[in-house]
Amino acid sequence: MAKFPGIKGIFFDEDPLIEQSSKGVNGIGIPDCGLKKSDLRKDESAYIDSKYIRKNPPGLPEVSEPTVVRHFTRLSGWNMCVDTVFYPLGSCTMKYNPKINEKIASLENIKNLHPLTPANLIQPVLKIVYDFNNILCGLTGLAEFSFAPQAGAAGEFAGLKVIKKYFELKGENRKTILVPDSSHGTNPASSVLAGFTPVEIKTGKAGTLNAEELKKFISKDVAGIMITNPNTFGVFEKDIKKIAEIMHKNGSFVYMDGANFNAFLGNVKVSDMGIDLIQLNLHKTFSTPHGGGGPGSGALGIVESLREFLPIPYVKKTAADKNNGKNTSNYDKDFNAENQVYELSEDRKNSIGKMTPFLCNFAVLIRAYAYLLSLGRDNVGSVSEIAVLNANYVKKKLDEILSGSDPFEEGLCMHECVFSDKAIEEGGISTIELAKLLIDYGFHPPTVYFPKNIHGAIMIEPTETESIRTLDNFIKAVKEIKLKTKKSRAAKSPQKTKVGRVNEVLANKRPVFKS
């Protein structure tokens, strides 16, 4: 049997850099840029009006390069991450981030490319954006993607703006977006931001939406529904086609929160479920690293009828045939003109507008594109297959330990599973204590207390990049915690981390924002 990873590492204490300052020290070489001595000697007053000039430089630390390197290296040791531990954070898809993709994103010319470089010099870069768009269209069955949204919530906002614009153009003023009560918090927040009123629908025991229940909410004021599928319990919305039918009959749209797309990748096209819009979180399903909170990308996909509303700019493929004028056909399968050129276009008269100063989070996109090329069509379907198998393995195994805690006991989950705190509470341990105890065993905690409508929720997403051996090890830790942990120890955990339980009440009561 495998050992628990535990935590036996070496932690170093470290003071803030500002406290390590020594007057006059810095860690960066100042170039002379080939300037003449006479120019080097001048100060700022030779160039600009003294009334603008800053008298005191900002109070940055005064430290050398080795001090900076040691400081941040020590800090890094205080983090758990995907490369060190099993990280089953539900709804976050913490899969392995392939190293080659980091290397690709760091290619010298690509990472130093200015976004407004003339298009004729950067054709292969524009082609990446175009081709990646095509692949996502193929995987989802949708007509086109926009890469303007910088993360999942931005994708939701863009999608809702698209819906808003559609109705504006039709002369309809629909105000309501339906949102199941089990949805991510970003869904109602994005609805408000886009100028809609979110209306919550109560969901069933496993967070699922019932088509009959939905009908009660249907009116001509409903612009659309935001539905997470599989939902935040990891359960497939089995009424999805009926739901889509009801919505479409009412002239409304079905927006799918694609945060959980890892359950479908390569096996199911969302178009087959009647989905009109989706955002794909490239930092989840498509393996780009989450960076300790970002950056990400929330590519927005839409059906044909919504294409004209997508954000600008976008990459357009044009046939450079001067005799016949420009012949443009974006994302059409049979478009096969010779002398194709790619250009950045703002030509989209009903666009919702811009979301970001330039095109997209390109460095995120290129990693996701490389990921899909690596997998290829022969492996891409294994992603969701193994993710679903792993989650169901954990679900069934943990059900033996946490009996009575699974709100969806009979069925199969998709890429993640959720338990209530029922079984652990009986042993005197709360969900937060379980989370903190798992840390000392060497595991990152699952998502906790979400979804809200399940008591003390514990949400586990193993992903396809974990082995049975790791899953068994994690399950064994949960079992040990449940059987052996004393209440007194639970309250004091974690004990092996750099700091113990953080006082979040104090942090909010007397907030300290800076050093």
Added chain:
Amino acid sequence: MNNFRYFPNSKKDIAKLYRFLGIKDKKELFKKILGDIPLISDGDLSDILNDGIDENALWRIFSDIDGAIPSKNKTAVFSGGGIYNHFVPSVIDSLISRSEFYTPYTPYQPEVSQGTLFALFEFQSFIAEILGMDVVNASMYDGAESLAEAVLAALRLSSANRDIPANHSDDAVFVSEGVNPNYYSVIKTFTGGTGVKIEKIKLNAETGRTEISELKLKLSNGSGRVPAVVIQQPNYYGVIEDLESLEKIIHSAYDDSEHTPSFIVSSTEPYSFGIINPPGFYGADIFAGEGNSFGNYMNFGGPLLGLFAAKKEYVRQMPGRIVGKTKDGNNRDAYAFILSTREQHIRRGAATSNICTNSSLNAVRAAIYLSLCAKSGFKDIALLNLKLAHILRDELLKTGLFEPLYGGDFFNEFSLKFKANKNEHNKKLDNKKTASEFIEKMAARDIVAGIALSENAVLISATENIRLSDIEKYVKNAKEVLNG
């Protein structure tokens, strides 16, 4: 058959999982879950994807692409317009390549995320120093989105009940024409749902600074309220704005303090605050701009680093995550996200913003960069930017081919017009598209020469990544392209 290299489960393991669940194969698995939703069949994806490839083959594809675009070593980049060609020390790549920084999620569990939280706290502290502002958040997506969220925050601050989305159709936000046009567009996208009008304030035709008389007039004339006035420093055309005068007018526009507009300052180049006074010194209520210049690559335009800062009395209306310093159970210093009740995962529809994932890793890069620069380096590098841009502009003006678009002081970016050429037969460029043609022709000579502002004006920047020899090359080639 082998497993794919990212999947630890062998084919045998997968068979074991199926046996454990009492399911025959993939078809049955998905059929049981999905019912009648069809599965993608093997042939379905053949139009869009080839078979998977090994790492070496993948590397070749992308290194070929890298070889087919302008070479970093051969090309001099003088384009700015919201993103700048600054030098990135190798320490940053080395430290950021530590998995402990780039592979975790958002620090929801503070005990196992102290490294990221501490680094973000230092980021907030450094940016607060640079801007002269009270509170800085742990990042937004980019400068434009951050600015749009600043306008939304100002709308909330102007409402009697800040928790309920108000109708702002009688209100107008004034945005200087010196604000980056892309930022202006993003503000429009974000404020569309509120009903607020977005009105532009002209620039002075000579100086290029926001026209103070027009601002005064607009503030006294309007019938509705003005929740905010937005100024960019230095502005899109590179000109340094007179924030001191603007602040006085904005903050004393109305006797009634409840109706005082928020003074929002943006910037795409906060490196300028190494030389010029930052917005916090002039009473800016909110700062929202771009921080990519600090230790981040241009990356073809993203990801970027949105900066957001405010006076501390407005902290409850700030979007995004904020790291605070606290203690653990043993009274040791510890860090955690604070004031989360502003955020979507708690407040849902009533949150200050929908933002969740942000630009955390870019912010850590900025923290490392600013640590390396230190107090003296930050100023010295800013001064180099100032000098190089001024030398370049002087040299270009000396050719007689250009004239300044505006006369106001500038930092590392400036705008030039092509001088009207009376000697028609000497003219090498098509009159209708001088600027874009100039840029294209210069690009063919390995010079990314700037951004077209109009048919006859270009926006040019110079950073510490430029050498005097690049400036000489620019001038020589500009002469050849324009004169022959």
